[in-house]
Amino acid sequence: MLIDSHTHVDTERFDNDREAVIQAALAGGVTRMVDPGCDLASSQAALELARSHPGVIFAGVGVHPHEATTYTEEVEHQLRAMAAEPEVVAIGEFGLDYFRMLTPREVQRTVFCAHLKLARECNLPCIIHVRDAHDDVMELLRAHGQGLRGVFHCFSGDVAQAEECLGFEGFMLSFAGPLTKQGNALPDVARMAPLDRILVETDSPYLVPKPLKTRRNEPLFVRQTAEKLAEIRGMTLEEIAQVTTTNAIRLFRLGEKQA
Template sequence: MLVDSHAHIDTSRFDSDRESTIQAAVNGGITRIVDPGCDLVSSQQALMLAKSHPGTIYAGVGVHPHDATTYTQEVEAQLREMAREPEVVAIGEFGLDYFRMLSPREVQRAVFCAHLQMARECNLPCIIHVRDSHDDVIELLHAHGQGLRGVFHCFSGDVAQAEECLSFEGFVLSFAGPLTKQGNALPEVARMAPLDRILVETDSPYLVPKPLKARRNEPLFVKHVAEKLAEIRGMSLEEIAQVTTANAARLFGLGETHETV
């Protein structure tokens, strides 16, 4: 019993086998999947998926920093309208990405703040993308994010950065495929993070976890992230599944814990 707290199964890479991929995850004990939008169209598609898979798929609505230049008042109005739907459980994914810089820094910052305001007004958690932008994210959260809740998705920083993120009381860290790989500080972060403030995700179709050699990630593979997290914490997979599922249900308002399928 696991929740994949971040999977882009609305993307075209699942067009040929989306339904069988979802069913494989459910059959494998992945009880719920959160699909965050990256722009207006993908937010709409995530919501349609959630409506067609009630109780299994939930949507986030937002604009990824790569697409920040597409964010307009009209887009914001449509995202706000979608956020009223019961299947929408978060605002996001949004954030700052200074690695690829596909949108200008100041545009990214302005759109980031607009999403924070939307999350506040809609009373929904945030799904935050951070890449090579930790200091600015923390700065803007201090200025505009007080009292909000959410997740730093696919956390990739070090212990000091994790501590800064966790200083925001309503926020949690989510671990993905990079936790299963060497050459980063994530094992140390996974050991220090409070158990009630961690999630697992795939970020499908990206970031295939080790030891898999698949070309595409999918929600079923969140088990490998959870197994690594359990190993690091000295816990069983069942214990980690119980903890992270409860955390996801609490953050996103997913209701009572489902029985393992």
């Protein structure tokens, strides 16, 4: 039993076989999935998907840093309204991305803080995207995120950065396909992270885990990341599945959201 804590099955890359992908995940032991929005339209799509798959798919609503220039008062109003729906379990994904810099840095920072405020108002966890922006995320969380809870999705930093993230008591680290690949510090992070602070995800359709050769990731493949995490921790897949499922249920309060 696994939970894919971050998947974008609402996107067009699943338009031809979305239901088959969802059913394959369920048949493969992935019992629940969290689908975060990246802008207003995808947040609405995630909510509709969650409504049509009660107890299986749950939505996040938010605006990705690449789309931060689209964040307006009207968008915020609509996100707030959607966040009141029982299928919505998080604010996000939002964050800072200084790698591609598709949005000016100050716009990203302003919209990041707006999401933190929204998460606080709605009493929902944050799904935070961080790429080449660790220091700024830490700065803004210290200033505006005290007492919030959430997840640093697809964590990609080193041990020191992980320790800083875990300094925010209500936050977890989520591991995705990069954990299965070489050339990063993620195995060291996976070894040091407390078991009650870790999640697994696919970020599908992106970040296909090894050893799979397909070009499109999907929720079923969260198993490969969980298997790698179990190997690193010296645990069985079943043990890691139980730990990460328990953590996801606690963070997103999924037990309160099931039909």
